[in-house]
Amino acid sequence: MWLSNVFSDNSILEKFNYYLEDNILIINADCREVLYLINNNSVDCCITDPPYNIGDSKKYTKYKGNFKTNDNAWGDLYQDFWENQDDYWDWLLNITLELKNKVKYHYVYFLDRTYIGHFNYLIRNHFEIKNLLVFIKTNPIPHFRKNNFRSSFELSVWFSNNYREINFTSQDYMKNIFEGTIGNKKFEHPNYKYDWMIKPFVLTLLKDNDIVIDIFSGSGSILYHIFKYNHTIRCIGIEKNKEIYESSIKNIKSVLSQKILF
Numbered sequence: 001m002w003l004s005n006v007f008s009d010n011s012i013l014e015k016f017n018y019y020l021e022d023n024i025l026i027i028n029a030d031c032r033e034v035l036y037l038i039n040n041n042s043v044d045c046c047i048t049d050p051p052y053n054i055g056d057s058k059k060y061t062k063y064k065g066n067f068k069t070n071d072n073a074w075g076d077l078y079q080d081f082w083e084n085q086d087d088y089w090d091w092l093l094n095i096t097l098e099l100k101n102k103v104k105y106h107y108v109y110f111l112d113r114t115y116i117g118h119f120n121y122l123i124r125n126h127f128e129i130k131n132l133l134v135f136i137k138t139n140p141i142p143h144f145r146k147n148n149f150r151s152s153f154e155l156s157v158w159f160s161n162n163y164r165e166i167n168f169t170s171q172d173y174m175k176n177i178f179e180g181t182i183g184n185k186k187f188e189h190p191n192y193k194y195d196w197m198i199k200p201f202v203l204t205l206l207k208d209n210d211i212v213i214d215i216f217s218g219s220g221s222i223l224y225h226i227f228k229y230n231h232t233i234r235c236i237g238i239e240k241n242k243e244i245y246e247s248s249i250k251n252i253k254s255v256l257s258q259k260i261l262f
């Protein structure tokens with residue numbers, strides 16, 4: 001069983017709520033509680049979307065068909081607000097350095113575009129920063145107050161721990177810009193990742209039978225898209241918020257039960 005490579009004793013999981021089916025494990029926990037239980041170098045890659053520290057009243061999101069401020073839409077539903085930005089960076093850096101002992105090769109973090117360079121600066125002596133990837137939303141949300149440009153892209157940083165060959169097949173696919181539409185989310189979460197944002201990594205960085213972790217798995221969209229494009233990949237998700245964790249299980253179960261994922 002693939003999990004015995006990851007945890008020295010699978011009964012460790014019994015202290016958490018978790019869901020395990022075939023190649024997907026989702027744990028309801030603070031990722032810091034789980035990371036230290038994972039065997040060193042037992043996970044191949046990490047693709048994740050950390051909290052951005054933007055759960056405030058200044059940014060808007062579309063929630064159940066209406067535009068609301070992030071805090072009105074999501075309130076305390078998920079932890080996304082640190083009073084002090086430096087505390088947030090310490091928190092994220094410490095988790096990332098712990099992860100370095102566990103994850104052998106590639107890492108992809110989706111991060112707030114304003115500060116992504118700051119994160120790269122913090123990790124520069126610990127990892128090889130490979131590239132920034134741009135995800136262009138071809139139908140961005142309208143900006144009703146008309147006092148700024150419409151938010152039309154997301155950014156992620158790809159960094160690595162140890163060398164591993166990349167599956168690049170054509171020059172065209174090697175551009176670090178990807179385009180797609182937003183709006184038709186399969187699962188409800190403000191930070192849902194669309195399949196065109198995850199597919200490039202499945203095709204290039206991941207390999208058959210890899211073990212991949214998303215330490216902030218939310219609705220499960222990253223795990224779902226990885227699994228959709230490669231059924232042999234084993235996915236571990238960790239989500240702290242019980243309500244979101246439970247909805248992610250419902251989401252994953254519903255797509256697994258459909259059998260036809262495409």
Ligand SMILES: C[S@@+](CC[C@H](N)C(=O)[O-])C[C@H]1O[C@@H](n2cnc3c(N)ncnc32)[C@H](O)[C@@H]1O
Nearest residue numbers: 030031049078189191192193216218219221240
């Ligand atoms: C930006 S969202 C990720 C959303 C995800 N990409 C999706 O598609 O739904 C970050 C998630 O991390 C969770 N979270 C925050 N702190 C956490 C922690 N210490 N350990 C695990 N999950 C955490 C939040 O509850 C939230 O659901």
